[in-house]
Amino acid sequence: MGKFVLERLLQLFLVVFFVATITFFLVRISPGDPATIMLKANNVPVSDESIDALRSELGLTNSVGGQYIEWIKQIFSGNWGTSFVSQKPVINELIARLPATLELAIAGLAIMLAITLFLGISSVIYQNRTLDKIGRVLALLGSAIPTFWLGFLSIYVCSVTLGWLPSMGRENWKNVILPASTLGLGLGAIHARVLRANLLDMLQQPFVKASKARGISKNRIFVFQLLKHALLPIVTMTGTSFAFMLGGSIIVETIFSWPGLGQYVIESINMRDYPVIQGYVIFASLLFLVIHMLVDGISILIDPRLNAE
Structure with a gap:
């Protein structure tokens, strides 16, 4: 270690x-x-x-x-x-806006995990049946739709047309629903396809066939064997996605006027605020690296064999 x-x-x-x-x-x-x-x-x-x-x-x-x-x-x-504009230390400016981005990233991650697990697992349990076909179509659509288009569409439908949810700001919990959904839907769809492929591949492994031959029920095999082996890629995907949401949510924050790091760096780019732009890139890089280090460490704890590679 x-x-x-x-x-x-x-x-x-x-x-x-x-x-x-x-x-x-x-x-x-x-x-x-x-x-x-x-x-x-x-x-x-x-x-x-x-x-x-x-x-x-x-x-x-x-x-x-x-x-x-x-x-x-x-x-x-x-x-x-x-900062050229605010005349305040860049690190203080970034840290002050981090909670808003962190809140959005956690909410987006929760939505992503819910979609990943539901579509990925249900499509395997009901393989080649109606729910599986619907899940595959939704996963394909979710992974094909650009983030900015999904954001504008959600604003038009949920805010402008139906008036259900606010589209801008960070006043209360309702404000986070649309931007978090925009972040989580696309990644959830992509990861659901990966999870489905991994689970279907595991179903063909010798240890699964041996368990079936011993008379172990399908549900027990799925819960205690397939899901256990699928935990490692899920941890990796979750860490990568969370790092992306923290450092790469610029488009979503700009569309929904979310007062986080993304919107701040866009304003700094427009003003050519060199220290802020440089500081943001370093800050985002550090977030990516630290999260990936944690993911690597958790992966080794789950499967110690990875430490020998």
């Missing part, structure tokens, strides 16, 4: 370093000058003098190499710079 932890920490260090480097140079070759955009956004007359003064204040007059070295130092010292 000690070797496992050291390897993962080394991987984390290398990934953060490369992600930080790539992000730094990508944001600087993107079109648009932060100083000019900020002056226009605040209705300040744009002139060469005002642009130069603001660029100097933001530290953009230094050489790119100097800015890069300073950025790398800041990352590993825990100081991720100050």
Whole structure:
């Protein structure tokens, strides 16, 4: 286990370093000058003098190499710079918006797991019957529909047409239903197909046939053998999906005006707020890495043989 932890920490260090480097140079070759955009956004007359003064204040007059070295130092010292717009530490701004994204991700994960388990298990129990066929069609549709289209469709049907649920903000529990469903439906459909394929493959394994030959009931085989072996891929899928929901919910948060990390980084991109954009990418990368480390550790606890690979 000690070797496992050291390897993962080394991987984390290398990934953060490369992600930080790539992000730094990508944001600087993107079109648009932060100083000019900020002056226009605040209705300040744009002139060469005002642009130069603001660029100097933001530290953009230094050489790119100097800015890069300073950025790398800041990352590993825990100081991720100050937002050009709010003039607040980037790490504080990200942490302040994390609870909203975390709430949305947990709700989306719950919906995803419910869909995955229901469609995946029912389609195996009722294989080639009506429920299985309906489940396969729903899983195919769910995995084929783009997230942004599903979000707009849910707003039109549930909010505009029927008036059942709010479509924007984070006022109460009702506000989370539509964005969480948009996040969870597509991933749930994809994972349901994977779970169904895994369970059907396991049904052909020798240990299942041997259990049937010993007279063990189908229900007992399914609960105590098939589901036990299916636990490992479910854990992996759950961890990967949760990491995706935390770091990749930008589209959903923007559509539903959810005040989380995704909406914040979109606003920062529009304003060319370099420290926030760079900090968000590093923050999302760390979330991905930490969650995957936890998933790897849980997988080893479930199946110790993985530690030997």
